Structures are given as structure tokens and as C-alpha cells.
Amino acid sequence: MSSENDYIMLSAxxxxxxxxxxxxxxHIEQQWAENRFTVEGDILHERVDSGEAESRGEYYSVRTIRLQSKALQITGVADLVEFRKDETGVPIPGKKGLWLPCPVEYKRGTKKADDWDRIQLCAQAICLEEMLQCTVPRGALWYQKDKHREWVTLDEALRAETAELARAANEFVAAGKTPKxxxxxxxxxxxxxxxxxxPKLPGSRREKLYYEEIFKAE
Ligand code: SF4
Structure with missing residues (x-):
């Protein structure tokens, strides 16, 4: 039986x-390196990750919320969760009425054709649903370069795709093998x-450089 310690990171x-x-x-070898894209992404997330809540009339938002889902076996952090007054929502301590959560994920670049950003957002919504016991019908992606907010409907097809990717990623990380x-x-x-x-080096040369790098680090 898996424990919470076995959960993979949402980013996986x-x-x-x-x-x-x-x-x-x-996620298996714990390697990480910064490049222009990750540094720009980190700066953007630092701006978002102030941990503060904001309240305006029927709008309430919380930054940097810890997330977890037993169904997907993932854990992570949401950049921003917005709550709007809605009778299908959940109670918020100290506030009147019910509030519907909506995860908002900040992206450094522009909108992409593939579904990866939408899957990450859907995984955040599934975590919120489990944690708050509600239904989250939509989320939003904010693209810094375009200065554009894209609303994403979290339909059955996207949820199935997210669950399948989470299952495959969990299995992959648990197997502990790095592909060529x-x-x-x-x-x-x-x-x-x-x-x-x-990736352009022949396998044997690449492994040699990799091990040289590890021993240099030690
Ligand atoms: S194969 Fe390419 S994309 Fe994959 S880890 Fe190597 S450099 Fe990155």
C-alpha cells in the first residue's frame, strides 16, 4: 500500500x-539545472508566491496553497486559487455564504497547442476537489508573454487524460529507471x-561525462 511519502510532485x-x-x-535522480526558461519561470512564480490572501466583494483569493490528491497520488502547490461566491461552493471560515474555488496557474510563455498546461491545471483542480469536498468546473491559465488569461473547462475528457498521465508518471517514477x-x-x-x-552524444560517451560530473561534484 502506498503512503503519502510515495506521492510524486505535481510538476512530475x-x-x-x-x-x-x-x-x-x-524526480528519480534529483538532478536540476537552471536555464533562461526556468529562471524566468521562477521569477514569475516568486511574484505570485507571496502567500497572501486578497478579498474584494464577492471575490477572494489565496496564493501558494499546498495541494494533495490521494486519487492521483500527487502533491504540490497551486500558484493562486480564486474563490467566487456561488451556491455550489464551499464555506470559508470568517466569510458569509459559499465560495467556488478556481485554480489559476501562471506560465512564463505563450499558449501552447499541447495539453500539458491544461493537465497540470486539471490535476490542481482534482486536488482541490478532494481537499475541499466540492466540484471545480473550471480553472485558468495566465500567460505572461501574451498577458492573456485562458479559461479551461475541466471536462471529463481532460480529467481522464489527467488521471491516465498521473497513473503512468507514478508508475514510471516508482520503477526508478532513467531511459536513454x-x-x-x-x-x-x-x-x-x-x-x-x-542527448547528442553517443550513449557510452554520455554516461562517462555524467559520472565524471557526479564525482566532480563530490
Ligand atoms: S532528451 Fe532532451 S528534453 Fe529529454 S532530458 Fe534530455 S535534453 Fe531534456
Whole structure:
């Protein structure tokens, strides 16, 4: 039986969907490296992660909420959860009426064609539903570069896709095996682990460099 200590990080879903090797390097081997994209993302999240609540009329928001889902076996943090007065919502201590939660995830870049951002958002909503015992019908993605908020309906298809990805990512991390690198012209140049991974080198040369790097660090 799995314990809460076995839960994977919410971010592992996106890492696994982007590249299983990247997920293994980060969540199995605990490797991490900054590049321009992660640093810009961190600065954006630091601005959001003030931990403060804001209240205006029928709007209430809380930043940096810890999340967990037993169903998905994940744990993590939501950038921002907005609550709006709604009779299908949940009570908030010290406030009148019921309030419907809506997770808002901040992204550094622009809207993407793939579903990774929407899956991460849906996973946050499923955590909130479990923790607050309610239904979260939609979430929002804020794209910094576009200065655009995209509303995302959390329908059955997206929920099924999220559950399947969480199942596969949990299984993958539990197996503890790092797959070999396969260079992708679309993904690798943007990957923060490009220098650690060395996807263009032949396997034996790459492993040698990798071990040299580990011993240098020690
Ligand atoms: S550099 Fe490429 S193959 Fe290596 S982890 Fe990153 S995306 Fe995956």
C-alpha cells in the first residue's frame, strides 16, 4: 500500500509528458539545472508566491496553497486559487455564504497547442476537489508573454487524460529507471537539463561525462 511519502510532485506530470528522461533526471535522480526558461519561470512564480490572501466583494483569493490528491497520488502547490461566491461552493471560515474555488496557474510563455498546461491545471483542480469536498468546473491559465488569461473547462475528457498521465508518471517514477536520451530538435534546446543529459552524444560517451560530473561534484 502506498503512503503519502510515495506521492510524486505535481510538476512530475508535466515533466513526464514533456520528456520521460527529463522526468527521471529530476524526480528519480534529483538532478536540476537552471536555464533562461526556468529562471524566468521562477521569477514569475516568486511574484505570485507571496502567500497572501486578497478579498474584494464577492471575490477572494489565496496564493501558494499546498495541494494533495490521494486519487492521483500527487502533491504540490497551486500558484493562486480564486474563490467566487456561488451556491455550489464551499464555506470559508470568517466569510458569509459559499465560495467556488478556481485554480489559476501562471506560465512564463505563450499558449501552447499541447495539453500539458491544461493537465497540470486539471490535476490542481482534482486536488482541490478532494481537499475541499466540492466540484471545480473550471480553472485558468495566465500567460505572461501574451498577458492573456485562458479559461479551461475541466471536462471529463481532460480529467481522464489527467488521471491516465498521473497513473503512468507514478508508475514510471516508482520503477526508478532513467531511459536513454533521444534528441528532439523541438524539446531539447529548451530543456533545463540539456547539459546534464547531453542527448547528442553517443550513449557510452554520455554516461562517462555524467559520472565524471557526479564525482566532480563530490
Ligand atoms: S535534453 Fe532532451 S532528451 Fe534530455 S532530458 Fe531534456 S528534453 Fe529529454
Amino acid at each position: 506530470l508535466q515533466h513526464y509528458a514533456y520528456c520521460p528522461r527529463q522526468c527521471a533526471l529530476i 536520451a533521444e534528441y528532439s530538435a523541438k524539446k531539447c534546446p529548451r530543456c533545463s537539463l540539456l547539459d546534464v543529459c547531453q
